[in-house]
Amino acid sequence: MRKTLLTFILFIIAVTTNAAGMIDKIEPSFWYVGMKNPELQLMIYGENIASSDVSVRYPGVYLNSIVKLESPNYLLVYLTLDKDAKAGKVELTFTQGKKKNIQYYELKERSMKGCERIGFDASDVLYMLMxxxxxxxxxxxxxxxxxxxxxxxxxxxxxxxxxxxxxxxxxxxxxxxxxxxxxxxxxxxxxxxxxxxxxxxxxxxxxxxxxxxxxxxxxxxxxxxxxxxxxxIVMDMIFNHCGSEHPWLKDMPSRDWFNFPDYEKNFVQTNFKLTPHVDPYASDYDFKTMNDGWFVRSMPDLNQRNPHVLRYLIQNSFWWIEYAGIDGIRMDTYPYADFNAMSQWMKELNEEYPNYNVVGESWVTEPAYTAYWQKDSKLAAPRNSNLKTVMDFSFYDKMSQAKKEESNEDGKGLNRIYNNFVYDFLYPNPLSVMAFLENHDTDRFLEDGNDIAGLKQAVTLLLTTRRIPQLYYGTEIMMNGRKNVSDGNVRKDFPGGWKDDAQNAFTKEGRTDLQNEAFNFISKILHWRKDNAVISEGTMKHFLTQNGIYVYARCFEGKTALVILNGTSKEQNLPIKSYKEVIKEKTTGKDIISEQTVDLTNDLTLSPRQSMIIEL
Missing domain, CATH: 3.30.750.90 (Transcription Regulator spoIIAA)
Structure with a gap:
């Protein structure tokens, strides 16, 4: 008995010693049973790990394939998990000659079914922060x-x-x-x-x-x-590129892991022109430069056409959903990645999580371009991006111009916004388009100023139109700044976030009177729109501007919210009879901003840049 025990101990010591240094890490470090896709890719890191043979022992888990890449320091192990496979620890044995390394890979139970995970939609307002x-x-x-x-x-x-x-x-x-x-x-x-x-x-x-x-x-x-x-919580992800200090660039798994891998001798940067995706006359050269060129030298461009790269990225997104419980994904630089690969990712994600949502960044200011990227778009047919939500850079661009203009001038001011919404016929689902006034990559809406009237009107518009609204941190306290100073100038610290800050804008007492006015205004509309189906689900009917005033109605199940915006710097008269088709027989309504009852039998007089949201 003693001899047998001694032999076993010596064997364990020998295995541990011989296997030392073989495996640095395995990604993902654990996985979940019960996923619709039975395939699991394990990326093994370790010096000369590619020279290993691999065997698997666990009920319902089978070795599908082993992929040895060009670098000897990576090994891809593909497993198949039966639908009835249980949570537990899978025994993986890596063998190099007489050396063995046994790893116990954990499979976990999911906390909920994929269909039970609910993403963000038009009933939400996203608050974007750094x-x-x-x-x-x-x-x-x-x-x-x-x-x-x-x-x-x-x-x-x-x-x-x-x-x-x-x-x-x-x-x-x-x-x-x-x-x-x-x-x-x-x-x-x-x-x-x-x-x-x-x-x-x-x-x-x-x-x-x-x-x-x-x-x-x-x-x-x-x-x-x-x-x-x-x-x-919405997680920001990037499939297009990684950082240049990532181990993959220091030791490329394979030559086709990155686009333009000869970056040290021949660096190719993207041309930042996304139009070749839709341009019927685009050259192959322009398309490849845009799609495969690196964003900057510090952000090497991943090749999603490599099926192993794509599988790694898809699994990573699913892992964070399962592990951390994130409620949505914002995908950075969406059109810079391969269209078909991203479409495959979204198809798999929609199948696993049918009630989930992903928003993709596609920075072109033409509505037709943005609509091209939305799921089921006829503009992209026969291809389908499968991407439910796209970012409305057209709305951002038009608002950036309109805020400086008078809407009683032809084509200027809020006329631009009217024209922006005219093109909603291009979208398969306008309610699943994300609108915003500013973000971390743009000038602040206020730029260097403090035009609270303009801010109020813009926020009123943002929070009541047929979109998913996104606010940028600090908008509610009138944070400003321009990018021409530096990126950091539009990404300032929120006052009060550090113990030694002179101001604490997280509290009413710490905010200035003007900041409190902005905060209270925005907060009032935000609380009003919560669980308000008129805004999150309602139809929209808008009217051509009269006297520089833009009017639209949101309607749902007999309820109406009438939004009135004076887009001029002067007092203006609104002929109320022009809106009879949405006001109908109502003679009064309540303005949720002023909390006053509004007489709808007579014309209205609006003060400069005044905004109204009248419940009928």
Whole structure:
């Protein structure tokens, strides 16, 4: 007995010793049973791991294939999971000659079925924020010598400032007070970049939250607490590119893992012209430069046409849905990635999570271009993007121009907005288009000013039209800035997010009178539109501007909200009889902004830039 035990111990020691250094990590580190797609890709990292043979032992789990890439330091193992496979630990044996390495790979139960996960829609308002610039709840994670840059510096507008997930969690009540229903963070995954990447768009680890923001567990905990306060969380992802400090670029798994892999000798940058996707006369050269060129040198372009790259990315998105419970995805630089690959991702995601939602960034200001990218668009037929929600850059562009103009001038001001909505016939589903006034890549709506009347009117329009609205953090306290100063100038720290801040705009007492006026105005409309089917589901009928006044009605099941916007800097008269078809027999209504009863039997007089939302 003693001899047998000694032999077993020596065997374990030998296996452990011989296998040392063979495997650095496996991605994903665990998976879930009960997924519709039975295939599971495991990406194994380790020195000379490709020389290993692999065997699998677990009921209902089978070895499908082993893929050895050009680099010897990666191995792809494809498993098939029966639909009846149970949660537990799968025994994976990696053999190199006489050396063995046994890994126990965990399969977990899902917390809910895919059909039970509900995404964001037109009943929601997304509040977009940059975690590094919002609030520093844990100064202890500001500096990390294992990452680059290793320290925060608030004196540099383009450096890390120290905001984190704890800071966001500390202000969940603020979001409830404001009245938004969903939070969209810029990417939270590790961005360990020599040149710095406080914004998060240069991923260096797809399965790890950046330690300077928090941990995976802290991210998951934040989401659970947000759900407890009826707030959804939308995760920002990037399939088009990763960061140049990602291990994949330092040791390419294969030559076709990236587009234009000879970047050191022949760097090809995208031309940033997205029109070749739809241009019937586009050259192959222009299309390839746009689609395969790198965004910048620090963001190498991933090749989604490589099926192994695509499978890795698809699994990663599913993993974060299952692990962290995210309620939606915002996909960065959507048209820069391969159309067919992204369509395949969305098809699989829609099948696994039929009630989920993804919004794709497609920065072209023509409605026809944006409509091309929406699911079931006839403009793209016979292809189908399968992407439910697209971003309305046309609305953003028209609002940027209209705010400086008088709407009683032909084609100017709110006439631009009217014309923007005229093209809604191009969209398969206008209610699933996301509209916004500003974001982290644009000038602030207020630019360098403080035009509260213009801001109120723009927000009224944003929150009542037939769209999914998105606000940018600080809009409610009139944060301003221009990009021509620096990107950091439109990504300023939220005042009060750091202990030594002179102002705390998270509280009524800490805000100025003007900031409170803006906050209260926006909050009133946000709370009014919550669970308001007239806005989230209603039809829309709009009228040509009269005297520079834009009027439209949202109607649902006998209820009507009449929106009236004076798009001029002068007092204007509104001939009420022109709107009889939506007012019908009603003689009064209540303006939810002023909380006053409105007489609808006589013409209305509107003050400069006045906005009204009249419930009929």
């Amino acid at each position: 975690p590094d610039r919002f609030s520093n709840g844990n100064p202890g994670n500001d500096n990390d010598k294992t990452l680059s840059p290793s320290s925060a510096n608030r004196n540099d507008p383009n450096a890390r400032h120290g905001g984190d997930l704890t800071g966001i969690q500390n202000h969940l009540d603020y979001f409830n007070d404001l009245g938004i229903t969903a939070l969209w963070f810029t990417p939270v995954l590790e961005n360990s970049m020599t040149g710095g990447s406080y914004h998060g768009y240069a991923t260096t680890n797809y399965y790890k939250v950046d330690p300077r923001l928090g941990t995976n567990d802290e991210y998951k905990d934040l989401i659970e607490k947000a759900h407890g306060k009826k707030l959804k």
